[in-house]
Amino acid sequence: xxxxxxxxxxxxxxxxxxxxxxxxxxxxxxxxxxxxxxxxxxxxxxxxxxxxxxxxxxxxxxxxxxxxxxxxxxxxxxxxxxxxxxxxxxxxxxxxxxxxxxxxxxxxxxxxxxxxxxxxxxxxxxxxxxxxxxxxxxxxxxxxxxxxxxxxxxxxxxxxxxxxxxxxxxxxxxxxxxxxxxxxxxxxxxxxxxxxxxxxxxxxxxxxxxxxxxxxxxxxxxxxxxxxxxxxxxxxxxxxxxxxxxxxxxxxxxxxxxxxxxxxxxxxxxxxxxxxxxxxxxxxxxxxxxxxxxxxxxxxxxxxxxxxxxxxxxxxxxxxxxxxxxxxxxxxxxxxxxxxxxxxxxxxxxxxxxxxxxxxxxxxxxxxxxxxxxxxxxxxxxxxxxxxxxxx
Amino acid sequence: xxxxxxxxxxxxxxxxxxxxxxxxxxxxxxxxxxxxxxxxxxxxxxxxxxxxxxxxxxxxxxxxxxxxxxxxxxxxxxxxxxxxxxxxxxxxxxxxxxxxxxxxxxxxxxxxxxxxxxxxxxxxxxxxxxxxxxxxxxxxxxxxxxxxxxxxxxxxxxxxxxxxxxxxxxxxxxxxxxxxxxxxxxxxxxxxxxxxxxxxxxxxxxxxxxxxxxxxxxxxxxxxxxxxxxxxxxxxxxxxxxxxxxxxxxxxxxxxxxxxxxxxxxxxxxxxxxxxxxxxxxxxxxxxxxxxxxxxxxxxxxxxxxxxxxxxxxxxxxxxxxxxxxxxxxxxxxxxxxxxxxxxxxxxxxxxxxxxxxxxxxxxxxxxxxxxxxxxxxxxxxxxxxxxxxxx
Numbered sequence: 063x064x065x066x067x068x069x070x071x072x073x074x075x076x077x078x079x080x081x082x083x084x085x086x087x088x089x090x091x092x093x094x095x096x097x098x099x100x101x102x103x104x105x106x107x108x109x110x111x112x113x114x115x116x117x118x119x120x121x122x123x124x125x126x127x128x129x130x131x132x133x134x135x136x137x138x139x140x141x142x143x144x145x146x147x148x149x150x151x152x153x154x155x156x157x158x159x160x161x162x163x164x165x166x167x168x169x170x171x172x173x174x175x176x177x178x179x180x181x182x183x184x185x186x187x188x189x190x191x192x193x194x195x196x197x198x199x200x201x202x203x204x205x206x207x208x209x210x211x212x213x214x215x216x217x218x219x220x221x222x223x224x225x226x227x228x229x230x231x232x233x234x235x236x237x238x239x240x241x242x243x244x245x246x247x248x249x250x251x252x253x254x255x256x257x258x259x260x261x262x263x264x265x266x267x268x269x270x271x272x273x274x275x276x277x278x279x280x281x282x283x284x285x286x287x288x289x290x291x292x293x294x295x296x297x298x299x300x301x302x303x304x305x306x307x308x309x310x311x312x313x314x315x316x317x318x319x320x321x322x323x324x325x326x327x328x329x330x331x332x333x334x335x336x337x338x339x340x341x342x343x344x345x346x347x348x349x350x351x352x353x354x355x356x357x358x359x360x361x362x363x364x365x366x367x368x369x370x371x372x373x374x375x376x377x378x379x380x381x382x383x384x385x386x387x388x389x390x391x392x393x394x395x396x397x398x399x400x401x402x403x404x405x406x407x408x409x410x411x412x413x414x415x416x417x418x419x420x421x422x423x424x425x426x427x428x429x430x431x432x433x434x435x436x437x438x439x440x441x442x443x444x445x446x447x448x449x450x451x452x453x454x
Numbered sequence: 455x456x457x458x459x460x461x462x463x464x465x466x467x468x469x470x471x472x473x474x475x476x477x478x479x480x481x482x483x484x485x486x487x488x489x490x491x492x493x494x495x496x497x498x499x500x501x502x503x504x505x506x507x508x509x510x511x512x513x514x515x516x517x518x519x520x521x522x523x524x525x526x527x528x529x530x531x532x533x534x535x536x537x538x539x540x541x542x543x544x545x546x547x548x549x550x551x552x553x554x555x556x557x558x559x560x561x562x563x564x565x566x567x568x569x570x571x572x573x574x575x576x577x578x579x580x581x582x583x584x585x586x587x588x589x590x591x592x593x594x595x596x597x598x599x600x601x602x603x604x605x606x607x608x609x610x611x612x613x614x615x616x617x618x619x620x621x622x623x624x625x626x627x628x629x630x631x632x633x634x635x636x637x638x639x640x641x642x643x644x645x646x647x648x649x650x651x652x653x654x655x656x657x658x659x660x661x662x663x664x665x666x667x668x669x670x671x672x673x674x675x676x677x678x679x680x681x682x683x684x685x686x687x688x689x690x691x692x693x694x695x696x697x698x699x700x701x702x703x704x705x706x707x708x709x710x711x712x713x714x715x716x717x718x719x720x721x722x723x724x725x726x727x728x729x730x731x732x733x734x735x736x737x738x739x740x741x742x743x744x745x746x747x748x749x750x751x752x753x754x755x756x757x758x759x760x761x762x763x764x765x766x767x768x769x770x771x772x773x774x775x776x777x778x779x780x781x782x783x784x785x786x787x788x789x790x791x792x793x794x795x796x797x798x799x800x801x802x803x804x805x806x807x808x809x810x811x812x813x814x815x816x817x818x819x820x821x822x823x824x825x826x827x828x829x830x831x832x833x834x835x836x837x838x839x840x841x842x843x844x845x846x
Binding site for chain 2: 076368384
C-alpha cells in the first residue's frame, strides 16, 4: 500500500487536471453548439414539442376531412386518432404513448403520405427500417422518443458529440467527430512518455534498479496506476458533460437505454447509448494500455522525454499523417494504430468492415501484451550481464 | 557575449530535440506526398476531364434552351451566350484531344481564350450564368476578381510556355509541392507549434540540468546570457526548418522533377486588380513572415522562462498565445477593432501574403512591423526583469 501511495503522489496531477479540462471542453462544446446554434430547429424539449405540434397539424386536418384520395375512411379516422394521440402525448410529455402511436402510424407505411413529418430526427439514413427503433422503445417501455430525445436529451446530445450520428452522407454539417479521441490519445502520449522517462530525468534510475523487486513489476505498477487514472478522467469528463447539459432546464437527462439506430452492412442495427459510452470507454482504456506498452519499449531506446513523446505521437497519429498509406492495405487492419477514427470504428465502416468490437479490442490487447513482453525481454537482456557477474 | 553565445551553441547542438523537430517538420511537409503514395499520376486526366464535363454541361444547357418554344428574347440572348461559351470550350476540347501528348502552347492558348471570354462576359453582366470549370480542390466562384485572376495566370503560363499544375496535383514537381504544402496543406499554426516545443525545451535547459543556480552566482551580465540564448535560438531552430524544407524539396524533386520557381500564383492586393506572384517570391515572403513570427515567440519564451522555468509552463503559455491567433478567436466580436494591431492576427502568415485573411489586417509590411514591435516590447520586458533582479 505504501508503494501505491508513493506512485499516486508521484503522478503529475496538474497534467491530469489539464487533460480533464481539455477533454471536458472537447465533449461539451460541440454538444452545446448542437443545442444552441439553430433556434428554429427542435433542439430542446419545449422547441421539439412545439415543432412537432406544428408539423402534425397538417395530417390531422387532412385526415379529419378524410381528404386523402384512395384510402378508406375508417383508416383515415384511425390515422387521425393516432396523429392526435401523438400531439396530445407530446404535450403531456408521455413519450411511451408517443412511441405506441407512432408505431401504429408507421404500420400504414407508404399509404400514409404524411409520414415524412415524423422522420425529422437526424438519425435517418438510407436503408434504415424506421420501425425497428420504435419497436425496441415500445417493447422496453422506455420513456424517450426519437421526436424529442434525439436532439434534446443530455445523454443523446453527448452521444452525438462523441460521434454517434457523425456518419453517413446525411450528416448535416461537417465536423471531425474523432477530435475528442485524438485529444485523448495525444494527452496519453505525453503522459506516458513523461512517466517512463522521468526516472532518467531526475537521476533516480540507478536507485530504482537497486530496489529489491523486479524492474518489470515496478514499471507495470506505475503504468497501471496511470491507465486507471486516465480511464477515470475520461469517465469523469463524460459524466460532468452530461450533467452540464442536463442542468439546463429545457433538457432532460434522457434514458441510457435509448437505442442509437444505424445501418451496418445494410441491416438496421440498434446500439443502446450505455453500450456506446461503454465502447468509447473501452477504446480509451485499451489505447492507454497500448501506448503504455509503446512508451515502455521506447524508454529503453531513448532517455529523452521529448524524443519518446515524439515517437509516440508519430505512431499514434500515423493514420492522420498518412504514414499508413505506405503499408499494404491487407496488413493495415492488423495494426491497432488505425483505430482512431470514430464512429467508423464502432459502425464497421470504411477500413473497418470486418471488425467487430471483440476484434479491435482483441487486436489492441494482443499488441499491448506483445509490447510489454518485448520490454520485459529488453530488461532481462540488460540485467543479464550484472546477473552473470553476481554468479561469479 | 561572443563566448557565451558559442558556449550555449555548443551545448544545444547535441540536443535530441533538434532531431525531433527536424523530423516533425519533415513528416508534416511530406504528409501530402504520403497520402498520394502508390497512386497513379492522374492529374492531367482529371484536369482534361473537368474541361470535358464543362463542355458537356453547356451542350446540355443549349439543348434544353432550344426545346423552349416559343423562344422569347431572353431565351434567345441566353442561347447566344451559351453558344459563344461552347465555341471556346470546344477549342479547349480540341486542344486537349491529344491527352498526355497535347501541345502545351495549344492548350494554354485555348484556355486563355476561354478565360478572356469569361472575363468579358462577366464584365458585361455580373450575373451571367457561366459554366465554371470545376477544378479539384478549388472552390468555384462567379466573382469578377476570380475571372481576372484566371486571365492573369493563364496569360502568364501562355507567355512563358509553362504547363499548368493544379493545386490538387497528385505528383507535383518539387517547387510547387513545397509551396502548396506550406500554403494550403500544413497549417502555419502547426509549424509554429513545433517551434514552440523546441523553444520551451531550449529556454528551460538550464533549470532542468540544475545549472541555473550556478549560472546565477557567476560574475557576468545576465542580460548578455539571455541575449546570447536568443541568438542561439535563431541560429539553430530556423536553419532546422530550412533543412527540413530542403530535404522535402530534394525527396520530392528526385521523384517528380524540380519544377520552376517562376510558376505564377494569382492574388488580388485590393479585391479589384489581379496580380501575379512568382513562386520563388512567395517563398521568400513566407520565410520572412515566418522569421518575424519566430522572433515574436523567441521573445515570449524568453520572458516566460524568466518567470517560470518549467518546460511545461513555457509550453502551455506559448500555446495559449498561439491559440489567440486561430480563426475562432480573431473572428470574435470582442476583438473586432483592435485585432489588426495585435501580433496574433499575423500568426497565420499564408493568408497574410496572398491577402486572403478573413479578418482585417494591416497587410504584409504592417504585419511584420507589428510582430517585430511586439517582440521588441517582450525583449525589453525580459531585459528589465533580468536587470532588476540580476537572476536568470
